[in-house]
Amino acid sequence: MIAILKYNAGNIRSVQNALTRLGCESIITDNPTELLNADKVIFPGVGEASSAMQYLKERGLDKTIVSLKQPVLGICLGLQLMCRYSEENDTECLKIFDSDVRLFPPVNKIPHMGWNNFLTMKGELFKGVALEDDVYYVHSYYPEVSSCTSATCDYILPFSASMQYENFYATQFHPEKSAEIGEKILRNFLEL
């Protein structure tokens, strides 16, 4: 069973829809026991960093997330909350990845919205995916490139398109909205 973390962020339902299309059963839950017992956990999200962190802390979910031992996939805000710190309302995050999240400098349109390809990539999530394949992004803050970076994308500057540390995987783009390429990446995660 896949558990999708329920918190005050949008887009949770579309992750479940994507899993259903892949023939995979899932539950949306904020129950720590259900999260700890799931085969895999997805930490999705579109939203604002500080209110999301506050929501997680109030329910003790911050501690649950970092203690997970099974494969975890953070998506978009989920990835950003797994970093050290976010400039979005000066937010201390979960510190799983050794990277900070910063606001794009305003030299091009913000948010970075639409389909973009990869500069670099490595790791199991990208099995069968090519650098020129496009995935869908929508974000105004970007995770810096660090030792946890597993894929990069270029918009205004190179940033982490994907990160990994031990059992924690994450994508800044939305695999659940990235057509067949996104489905491939989700399937790779499900097969870990």
Next chain:
Amino acid sequence: MLKRRIIPCLDIKDGRTVKGVNFVNLRDAGDPVELAKIYVKQGADELVFLDITATVENRKALAGLVERIAAEINIPFTVGGGIDTVDDVAILIKAGADKVTVNSSAVKRPGLITEIASQFGNQCVVVAIDTKPVDDEWIVFVNGGRTPTALRTVIWARKVEELGAGEILLTSMNNDGTRLGFSIDITGEVSRNVNIPVIASGGAGSMEHFSEVFFNTGCSAALAASIFHFGEINIPDLKKYLMNKKINVRL
């Protein structure tokens, strides 16, 4: 590199697409989900669904339709038509819409943009602006283009950005339905004056029109309806054409 987006728009009335469609392999030409699936397969980058009836009773039916779309479609989609309150937005987002568009209601009450943005994020709010020149001045129209306002288009565009809009859907009313091409001047001007993505709309009639608007303006996306519905331009051909013209699109 970030790609320029091609966005088919589907008009919805009582849960069905209006304006004819002309796809040979479509079982039910009136079903928005069937049509949407074909566009996704062809490589559409996003979809927009506009509910042109948009009454309170239809809102619930629309939410049901949005749920069906969200279950079947693996690319982002926007829903609009008659959204007046944050509660209207909540219903559509909960049903699975990625973004919503607001138009007249945002002109009437600009605070609505900020309310939606703070609850669901800027990326969720697409402000639709219908515009045409009156005495050499581009101004904003509301009520489906029937009512002129005192707002100048560029000033309103900057204002909606400031209020929290994540994107602008700019329709040049004089071009809309003409198939004579997008309006390059106002699309370029709005795009230069805001730092959020602008979707060009109104006037698409040929593949050249798409390369023209992408080449000559900073718009991030181009939207069209009838030329796609009638199969006059199919998306894979259009994208190949744009690639040959050195415009970056997703293939």
